[in-house]
Amino acid sequence: MTFTVNSSDQAKTLRSLNRFSxxxxxxxxxxxxFSRPTKVISITSGKxxxxxxxxxxxxxxxxxxxxxxxxxxxxxxxxxxxDVVYGLTPEYNLNHFFKGEVSLNxxxxxxxxxxxxxxxxxxxxxxxxxxxxxxxxxxxxxESLDEDFEIVLVDTEAGISENVTYFNAAANEILVIATxxxxxxxxxxxxxxxxxxxxxxxxxxxxxxxxxxxEEGLDVFQKLTMVANRFLNISINYLGCIPxxxxxxxSLRRQKPIVELLPDGRSSSAFETLAQxxxxxxxxxxxxxxxxxxxxxxxxxxEGGRV
Numbered sequence: 059m060t061f062t063v064n065s066s067d068q069a070k071t072l073r074s075l076n077r078f079s080x081x082x083x084x085x086x087x088x089x090x091x092f093s094r095p096t097k098v099i100s101i102t103s104g105k106x107x108x109x110x111x112x113x114x115x116x117x118x119x120x121x122x123x124x125x126x127x128x129x130x131x132x133x134x135x136x137x138x139x140x141d142v143v144y145g146l147t148p149e150y151n152l153n154h155f156f157k158g159e160v161s162l163n164x165x166x167x168x169x170x171x172x173x174x175x176x177x178x179x180x181x182x183x184x185x186x187x188x189x190x191x192x193x194x195x196x197x198x199x200x201e202s203l204d205e206d207f208e209i210v211l212v213d214t215e216a217g218i219s220e221n222v223t224y225f226n227a228a229a230n231e232i233l234v235i236a237t238x239x240x241x242x243x244x245x246x247x248x249x250x251x252x253x254x255x256x257x258x259x260x261x262x263x264x265x266x267x268x269x270x271x272x273e274e275g276l277d278v279f280q281k282l283t284m285v286a287n288r289f290l291n292i293s294i295n296y297l298g299c300i301p302x303x304x305x306x307x308x309s310l311r312r313q314k315p316i317v318e319l320l321p322d323g324r325s326s327s328a329f330e331t332l333a334q335x336x337x338x339x340x341x342x343x344x345x346x347x348x349x350x351x352x353x354x355x356x357x358x359x360x361e362g363g364r365v
Contacts, residue, residue, distance in 0.1 A: 188224060
């Protein structure tokens with residue numbers, strides 16, 4: 059099921075959910091908080107095994123080292139990943155939030171370099187399919203976070219489940235991770251096709267992981283672009299590649315991201331370059347009609363402080 063609303067419905071929903079009615083003399087802090095929109099980037103893949111979560115973990119640290127306030131949302135609700143990669147043991151997770159037991163502020167934990175994480179549950183199946191009410195609940199919960207984030211990275215589960223399409227449609231940038239494996243290329247195309255035809259997503263970014271050299275990454279991009287140009291009306295923006303690093307296995311085993319384990323290595327340099335690319339992306343001020351994260355910030359900026 060696709061849950062969509064138009065722009066006027068977005069404002070109406072925010073009024074009813076957040077009870078935020080204009081700006082008065084006592085709302086200066088609120089104005090400052092919403093002075094600019096948060097850049098929300100979903101990081102996704104058509105199949106598992108492409109190193110997506112490792113990309114998210116290392117990218118989050120790289121962005122934080124650039125002085126950005128970073129939040130990572132682990133959107134694989136049945137299989138925790140980010141907290142494991144970072145070596146964290148959170149008391150609560152998103153499953154507790156969706157069951158109404160805690161707020162998002164209660165489950166927020168801090169990782170390396172000050173990165174904040176909203177962890178998912180591991181081995182828990184209570185919440186693996188979000189209904190429409192839970193989607194709105196999550197939108198409202200993000201707006202109510204005590205901290206203000208500049209960049210939010212959403213680590214989706216692999217595949218094309220409804221949760222995957224929801225988190226991708228709710229972000230304002232979609233970053234697809236693929237490898238040179240033919241199955242990965244095919245599944246990445248399938249994911250972009252679904253999001254384009256069913257959810258009207260027309261812009262994608264691509265990073266090719268675990269490549270032997272830059273030419274291999276460029277070849278994957280060219281293959282995807284060739285097929286997309288023939289069958290889909292979408293644009294694919296190539297952000298680069300991450301080289302294969304034999305130390306990555308050790309990094310995962312030690313629960314220490316490669317940018318910390320080998321800060322001067324080739325892969326760490328590639329993550330730094332990718333972070334710079336994401337920071338330089340202009341913020342898309344267009345609400346695409348889906349339930350989007352941080353609606354209030356977009357509406358406050360676009361409407362001069364009025365929801």
